[in-house]
Amino acid sequence: MTISEATRDQMRELAARYPKSRSALLPMLHLVQSVDDEVTTDGINACAEVLGITSAEVTAVASFYTMYKRKPVGKHHIGVCTNTLCGLLGGDAVFAALSERLGTGHNEPSPDGDFWLEHIECQAACTHAPVMTVDWEYMDDVTPASAVEVVDRLARGEQVASTRGPVIRDFKSTEHTLVYPLDGLVNEGEAVDAKMLAGLRLANERGFGTGGGGLMITSGLTPIITEHWDKADLYTIDGYRRVGGYQALTAALKMDPDAIIGQVKDSGLRGRGGAGFPTGMKWGFVPQNDGKPHYLVVNADESEPGACKDIPIMLANPHALVEGVIIASYAIRASHAFIYIRGEVPHAIRKVANAVEQARAAGFIGENIFGSGFSLDVVVHSGAGAYICGEETALLDSLEGYRGQPRLKPPFPAVSGLYASPTVINNVETIANIPYIMDRGVAWFRQFGTEKSPGFKVFSISGHVVRPGIYEAPLGITMRELLDYAGGIRGGGRVKFWLPGGSSVPMLTAEHLDTPMTYEDMAAVGTMLGTGTPMLFDETVSVVKAVTRWLEFYKHESCGKCTPCREGTYWITGVLEKFEHGHGSAAEVDTLVNLCSQIAGQSFCALGDAAATPYPAALKYFRHEFEAAMTTSADEQFNPVASYVFAEAATR
Amino acid sequence: MTITSNASSDLTPQAQMVTVVVDGVAIEIPAGTLVIRAAELLGIEIPRFCDHPLLEPVAACRMCLVDIEGVPKPQPACAQVVSDGMQVRTQLTSPIAREAQEGVMEFLLLNHPLDCPVCDKGGECPLQNQAMSAGRPESRFEEVKRIFPKPINVSAQILLDRERCVSCARCTRFAEQIAGDPMLELLERGSMQQVGTAADQPFDSYFSGNTVQICPVGALTSAAYRFRSRPFDLVSVPTTCEHCASGCSLRTDHRRGTVTRRLAWDEPAVNEEWNCDKGRFAFTYLEQGRVATPLIREDGELRVASWPEALDFAARGLAAAKSHGVLVGGRSTIEDSYAYARFARVALKTDNIDFRVRDSSDEEAQFLRSSVAGTAVRTTYESLEKAPAVLLIAFEPEDESPIVFLRLRKAARGGTRIYSLGAVATRGLTKMAGTLIPAKPGAEASVLAGLTDQVRADLSAPGAVIMVGERIAGVEGGATAVLELARATGAAVTWVPRRAGERGALDAGALAGLLPGGRPLTDEDARGAVAAAWGVDSLPATVGLAGAPMLQAIKDGGIGAVITAGVELADFPDQALGRAAIEAAAFVVALENHHSAITDLADVVFPVAVVTEKSGTFMNWEGRPRPFTQTFKDALVMSDAVVLGMLASAMNVAIGASDVAGIRQELGALGTWTGARAEQPTTPAGQVVDAAYLVSTWRALIDNGVMQEGEPYLAATAHAVVAMVSAATAGALFNPVNVTVTGPLGSVTVPLQIGDVVDGIVCLPLNSPGCAIYRDLGVRAGQAVAIGGAV
Numbered sequence A: 001m002t003i004s005e006a007t008r009d010q011m012r013e014l015a016a017r018y019p020k021s022r023s024a025l026l027p028m029l030h031l032v033q034s035v036d037d038e039v040t041t042d043g044i045n046a047c048a049e050v051l052g053i054t055s056a057e058v059t060a061v062a063s064f065y066t067m068y069k070r071k072p073v074g075k076h077h078i079g080v081c082t083n084t085l086c087g088l089l090g091g092d093a094v095f096a097a098l099s100e101r102l103g104t105g106h107n108e109p110s111p112d113g114d115f116w117l118e119h120i121e122c123q124a125a126c127t128h129a130p131v132m133t134v135d136w137e138y139m140d141d142v143t144p145a146s147a148v149e150v151v152d153r154l155a156r157g158e159q160v161a162s163t164r165g166p167v168i169r170d171f172k173s174t175e176h177t178l179v180y181p182l183d184g185l186v187n188e189g190e191a192v193d194a195k196m197l198a199g200l201r202l203a204n205e206r207g208f209g210t211g212g213g214g215l216m217i218t219s220g221l222t223p224i225i226t227e228h229w230d231k232a233d234l235y236t237i238d239g240y241r242r243v244g245g246y247q248a249l250t251a252a253l254k255m256d257p258d259a260i261i262g263q264v265k266d267s268g269l270r271g272r273g274g275a276g277f278p279t280g281m282k283w284g285f286v287p288q289n290d291g292k293p294h295y296l297v298v299n300a301d302e303s304e305p306g307a308c309k310d311i312p313i314m315l316a317n318p319h320a321l322v323e324g325v326i327i328a329s330y331a332i333r334a335s336h337a338f339i340y341i342r343g344e345v346p347h348a349i350r351k352v353a354n355a356v357e358q359a360r361a362a363g364f365i366g367e368n369i370f371g372s373g374f375s376l377d378v379v380v381h382s383g384a385g386a387y388i389c390g391e392e393t394a395l396l397d398s399l400e401g402y403r404g405q406p407r408l409k410p411p412f413p414a415v416s417g418l419y420a421s422p423t424v425i426n427n428v429e430t431i432a433n434i435p436y437i438m439d440r441g442v443a444w445f446r447q448f449g450t451e452k453s454p455g456f457k458v459f460s461i462s463g464h465v466v467r468p469g470i471y472e473a474p475l476g477i478t479m480r481e482l483l484d485y486a487g488g489i490r491g492g493g494r495v496k497f498w499l500p501g502g503s504s505v506p507m508l509t510a511e512h513l514d515t516p517m518t519y520e521d522m523a524a525v526g527t528m529l530g531t532g533t534p535m536l537f538d539e540t541v542s543v544v545k546a547v548t549r550w551l552e553f554y555k556h557e558s559c560g561k562c563t564p565c566r567e568g569t570y571w572i573t574g575v576l577e578k579f580e581h582g583h584g585s586a587a588e589v590d591t592l593v594n595l596c597s598q599i600a601g602q603s604f605c606a607l608g609d610a611a612a613t614p615y616p617a618a619l620k621y622f623r624h625e626f627e628a629a630m631t632t633s634a635d636e637q638f639n640p641v642a643s644y645v646f647a648e649a650a651t652r
Numbered sequence B: 001m002t003i004t005s006n007a008s009s010d011l012t013p014q015a016q017m018v019t020v021v022v023d024g025v026a027i028e029i030p031a032g033t034l035v036i037r038a039a040e041l042l043g044i045e046i047p048r049f050c051d052h053p054l055l056e057p058v059a060a061c062r063m064c065l066v067d068i069e070g071v072p073k074p075q076p077a078c079a080q081v082v083s084d085g086m087q088v089r090t091q092l093t094s095p096i097a098r099e100a101q102e103g104v105m106e107f108l109l110l111n112h113p114l115d116c117p118v119c120d121k122g123g124e125c126p127l128q129n130q131a132m133s134a135g136r137p138e139s140r141f142e143e144v145k146r147i148f149p150k151p152i153n154v155s156a157q158i159l160l161d162r163e164r165c166v167s168c169a170r171c172t173r174f175a176e177q178i179a180g181d182p183m184l185e186l187l188e189r190g191s192m193q194q195v196g197t198a199a200d201q202p203f204d205s206y207f208s209g210n211t212v213q214i215c216p217v218g219a220l221t222s223a224a225y226r227f228r229s230r231p232f233d234l235v236s237v238p239t240t241c242e243h244c245a246s247g248c249s250l251r252t253d254h255r256r257g258t259v260t261r262r263l264a265w266d267e268p269a270v271n272e273e274w275n276c277d278k279g280r281f282a283f284t285y286l287e288q289g290r291v292a293t294p295l296i297r298e299d300g301e302l303r304v305a306s307w308p309e310a311l312d313f314a315a316r317g318l319a320a321a322k323s324h325g326v327l328v329g330g331r332s333t334i335e336d337s338y339a340y341a342r343f344a345r346v347a348l349k350t351d352n353i354d355f356r357v358r359d360s361s362d363e364e365a366q367f368l369r370s371s372v373a374g375t376a377v378r379t380t381y382e383s384l385e386k387a388p389a390v391l392l393i394a395f396e397p398e399d400e401s402p403i404v405f406l407r408l409r410k411a412a413r414g415g416t417r418i419y420s421l422g423a424v425a426t427r428g429l430t431k432m433a434g435t436l437i438p439a440k441p442g443a444e445a446s447v448l449a450g451l452t453d454q455v456r457a458d459l460s461a462p463g464a465v466i467m468v469g470e471r472i473a474g475v476e477g478g479a480t481a482v483l484e485l486a487r488a489t490g491a492a493v494t495w496v497p498r499r500a501g502e503r504g505a506l507d508a509g510a511l512a513g514l515l516p517g518g519r520p521l522t523d524e525d526a527r528g529a530v531a532a533a534w535g536v537d538s539l540p541a542t543v544g545l546a547g548a549p550m551l552q553a554i555k556d557g558g559i560g561a562v563i564t565a566g567v568e569l570a571d572f573p574d575q576a577l578g579r580a581a582i583e584a585a586a587f588v589v590a591l592e593n594h595h596s597a598i599t600d601l602a603d604v605v606f607p608v609a610v611v612t613e614k615s616g617t618f619m620n621w622e623g624r625p626r627p628f629t630q631t632f633k634d635a636l637v638m639s640d641a642v643v644l645g646m647l648a649s650a651m652n653v654a655i656g657a658s659d660v661a662g663i664r665q666e667l668g669a670l671g672t673w674t675g676a677r678a679e680q681p682t683t684p685a686g687q688v689v690d691a692a693y694l695v696s697t698w699r700a701l702i703d704n705g706v707m708q709e710g711e712p713y714l715a716a717t718a719h720a721v722v723a724m725v726s727a728a729t730a731g732a733l734f735n736p737v738n739v740t741v742t743g744p745l746g747s748v749t750v751p752l753q754i755g756d757v758v759d760g761i762v763c764l765p766l767n768s769p770g771c772a773i774y775r776d777l778g779v780r781a782g783q784a785v786a787i788g789g790a791v
Helices: A005-017 A021-036 A041-051 A055-062 A084-102 A144-155 A171-179 A198-206 A237-242 A247-252 A257-267 A279-284 A310-316 A318-332 A346-361 A392-399 A428-446 A479-485 A519-524 A543-557 A563-580 A586-599 A606-611 A614-628 A647-651 B035-041 B095-110 B126-134 B170-179 B209-214 B277-281 B307-320 B334-347 B362-371 B381-386 B402-413 B427-431 B444-449 B453-460 B470-474 B478-489 B502-508 B524-534 B547-556 B575-584 B597-601 B640-650 B660-670 B727-731
Strands: A076-081 A115-120 A132-134 A137-139 A295-300 A336-341 A377-382 A423-427 A456-463 A469-474 A495-499 A535-538 B017-022 B025-030 B065-068 B087-089 B158-160 B185-187 B194-196 B220-222 B235-240 B249-255 B258-264 B295-298 B301-304 B324-328 B389-393 B417-422 B435-438 B465-469 B492-496 B561-565 B587-592 B604-607 B616-619 B625-628 B693-698 B723-725 B738-743 B746-754 B761-765 B784-790
Touching: A005 A021, A005 A041, A021 A041, A021 A055, A021 A171, A021 A377, A041 A055, A055 B185, A076 A084, A076 A144, A076 A171, A084 A115, A084 A144, A084 A456, A084 A535, A084 A543, A115 A144, A132 A144, A137 A144, A137 A346, A171 A346, A198 A469, A198 A479, A237 A318, A237 A346, A247 A318, A247 A428, A257 A279, A257 A318, A257 A428, A279 A318, A279 A423, A295 A318, A295 A392, A295 A428, A310 A318, A310 A346, A310 A428, A310 A456, A318 A336, A318 A346, A318 A377, A318 A423, A318 A428, A336 A346, A336 A392, A346 A377, A392 A423, A423 A428, A456 A479, A469 A479, A495 A543, A495 A614, A543 A563, A543 A606, A543 A614, A563 A586, A563 A606, A563 A614, A563 B095, A586 A606, A586 A614, A586 B095, B017 B035, B025 B035, B035 B065, B035 B087, B065 B095, B095 B126, B158 B209, B170 B185, B170 B209, B170 B402, B209 B220, B209 B258, B209 B277, B235 B625, B258 B277, B295 B307, B307 B561, B307 B587, B307 B604, B307 B640, B324 B334, B324 B547, B334 B502, B334 B524, B334 B561, B334 B616, B334 B640, B334 B660, B362 B470, B362 B478, B362 B492, B381 B402, B389 B453, B389 B478, B402 B417, B417 B444, B417 B453, B444 B478, B453 B478, B465 B470, B465 B478, B470 B478, B470 B492, B478 B492, B502 B616, B524 B660, B547 B575, B561 B575, B575 B597, B587 B597, B587 B640, B616 B660, B693 B738, B723 B738, B727 B746, B738 B761
Parallel strands: A076 A115, A295 A336, A295 A423, A336 A377, A456 A535, B017 B087, B324 B561, B389 B417, B389 B465, B417 B435, B465 B492, B561 B587, B587 B604, B693 B761, B723 B746
Antiparallel strands: A076 A132, A132 A137, A456 A469, A495 A535, B017 B025, B065 B087, B158 B220, B185 B194, B235 B249, B249 B258, B295 B301, B295 B604, B616 B625, B693 B784, B723 B761, B738 B746, B738 B784
């Protein structure tokens, strides 16, 4: 289909939203898919024409992001997460069942052309594993039977509701939402479910509060960001204000921006995106009075396997993020903020976009906010499927409408970031902390956690635990205590291995359950706190399979820029797949270690280092399993059905 | 208190020097230097793929990892800037660096097919070489390699074998950063990342061949050279490009008497390391359609003759004519042009000589004599790069002098303001982020006189340049207005002819009214000095005929005999006049290397050497001599100068040296003129023709030019032949898809393209397939045409 003049007008309008028009390219390509259920050559040429760039430049971008399709998707896009956690907990069986039902394989349409099946990477819903998406709306906790039933009902034209979102429409409508998220569906469905409330309800039951006094609180549950998630209208501005929302902003706007930076510095808040860099220090790097525009960019590209805390925050408490964005922008003297949200979570995008619009309507965003002289525009921007865009400089390139490949540093973003101007990039959870720090003060904040890891953390606990879900607790809490809150390992089983914060941090075993969850203590046992989103696996799981799946993920998500990551993940994945099928060799057990060392520290960005992480740690604790995999496949060593979390597993 | 001096007028800040130690050897270099360059200065070669000194660093391939003291991880030398006291250890002294490089090399070779025995790059391949120097002898990779269908065409000329690619992004960065043609991009991601184009838009860049040359593996090849030879079987000779006046250094590779390929050669002051696709790929003409022996006309037919017979025939024919004219095409070397200049004045005793086989005017001749010939080099590529502002007039650099275009684009990226005065904001101007100063053809001189204060201020800044193309000859009052503007602003004026030989021919005196070194023929002292040097009593003292008046005189019989050298009848704007003149001439002697319409009409044809068969010098637009040596040392074909020497002998006249060394000595001895220069033109500004539609036109780089014959792949990468008009103009057309443009001689029908064009102007290529407007329409720039919509 050719792109109509009306669509071109929309493209022009999108281009005008950004300081530099090319930033609109990702939304424009989503717009193309909302018209044509694929990225057509006409669509590419229309984008090129509107932006004044070449079709090759558009093609380069369109082919980088997995959400853009080169064949018609049909009516519905069906995604099944088969990354390690979802896959081993039953996603593999779900995918197999759907593949059989639809008569198609990965990234292909069904023969009737109505459905598109794809095994997708981590959807930031690990607490709800196995996860399926229909037109990118969540279908949590599926089984093979329930997944097939969803497809059957869709095929019959029946109404199907997302588990944490609205009634399913179709692929093109979701693509439209990614461009225009104020689609009137923000109030539909229940975005906050029992798993997201697990920690809060437990805290309420057991009477744990938000602490008090000047002690270093390192245990108990401390719902702060999650405190009011059980209030149905928290995501609205009225609900948020009813619990004290935007008070911090009102006070902050009367402060000297440097004093805010000072307060955040004093709080000791460290970035919650994985690297743990001190937030106040990052803000302090932004040169002031340099005559350049400053930007705040929120990294809401949560895609780390195992991490599912930013998306829940955006679903449940988006105004905390928005309020934090406004305060942070004021502090760093940014008059333009961008919230870059991965494209695969339309309902989170709706919630945040709605919050931004409500904040705008209430006068918290706009010109001369409450007479403070401070003006701010906030743009909610949808990504298009690329884990690498969680790397901050890749995110900037993506936000500028390029392939999401990391940039050379220096210059660092604080000096030359978005549009070569000083830019602060913060994680969602980091920013969501800001209103509380400003409202309640440094002393209050520092009573939680440790000297080097102050504060509290939204822990998403997933895997073979009885009650996977969101548990907010002080830093310094042990995994054993968190595991206890989550009901322990299912069936009274034992932890085989666990990862404190995503697949990019080295795994630990049961012997580390008493290590405090802090940046420093995790480093001391050879791992990292990472995103602070523990994944726990019981003894039914094959380490070989788990590691192979993670490497397949890194291979799939490698941006291709640097040799070690691009080629290394290709090679290691190939070797690991042999092990998974029982065809490894003794020499290769060690070769893999060497290959990982050829990636770590030699790749362009941290994604390469991350890809080199899972195997050496796994080998350290489970060498025998890799040795066994020279002759015995992972599935022979460990019946895959045993690791599924649904009852019907037993019958398969 | 520190005493400071305010006297320093040096505007360039002194680079701060730092000392860095590489492999134990200290070197003092400017701060900001990259480690890889510092190592090069010490003769330490760090292996690399993505690094290229003329491209911005990306540090993508990771091949150049080195060990820097105090830094925990190996760092890419191509992106790491030196700091004072930095201790760098390369693969030569650091096991960490060595192992890092070996690891990267092992990764690079994983998915590489290792098909060196059938790869064109084998033998000159950085991957092959560095795999030997920085790789391990054996790979541990046993898995299945990634494969791609091969090869794919990224353009008609450029082929891509994706499985050989190491994703260094040199080609894509060249396309974006240097050529400004981001039509070649990295597509996909991860291990499927690959170079490619849009589905429906090939990599039709005028500079595409450079990507083949800088590809550090055999991924990019040219259709013209693919599978033609092995690099180690080739003999390489440095040479100068004969196509345009950019003056690129090239390397000609040949085997068994045949040129197999040409490459851009490293000449930082001129072409850096680039050239255009015409210079690279258009060389088949060297061998095709050549005149093999002298020919003489007998009973109305040309027949083969011996050299003595033909020389005698020509001498007698010339002697029989009362008056003569000499037409030197713009392709001659300085040495050959000088021989013509001397032959005309001494042997033929005439000043009827012109090198401008194209649109020309008296005003232009006055401009060239007064302001260009024999002037010292003032504007150079390097000064362009530093110029605060450049104004282009009657000049489309991407088509007419592509390396000037690349340098202007580089300048523009560095902040130079580019203005182009004309009717069209071209693709090239857009790529230079330039500003169009709109002027209808014919109105240029008046627009020049009324430039905005902003433009005048920019041109008044020290270092500003006005670049004038050869098409200024077709702009009445144009050269006069340019000189006036230069006087008013202080901007330097530089003339950029299109053909390689024009600037040299001008300085050699191959123009009526002009003797070698910029000497005005009308100046008695100048004339006397040259006569003395040439050993004759006197030289013609009145300015001879040139341009159209000379053709008219030949046609009318006022000039009886004509010598042509590298002349195409199709190059005359008034083709009927050109043909009529040659047909009417009593006697025509053609010194040509190819059979053509001229040789068909000639009475005597002498074969002369092409550039590979002789040595010589082209003078580029800067005025910089660009000497070259004979590629084929045993070639027997004689240069124009040698043939002229023999012809003079046959006429019993001595015209001095006819060998290159001898002529250079003569030219050197004459030197350049320091006396009073010829008068500048004072032509009033012309008028715009009163018509609904006027033509704006110039020659596309890749077009019907005879030196591009036999190169189908090159021809297929030409820019689309279209009629470009403004949206308003298109809106008034009956059928704005294809348009038929009609002139006195006929019509062409070409696709319509809407662009940033002055209303009422239709922009057409001058000599492209399906649109050769001198021949097909019978109009030139600024003349009226009719346009009708057509299906």
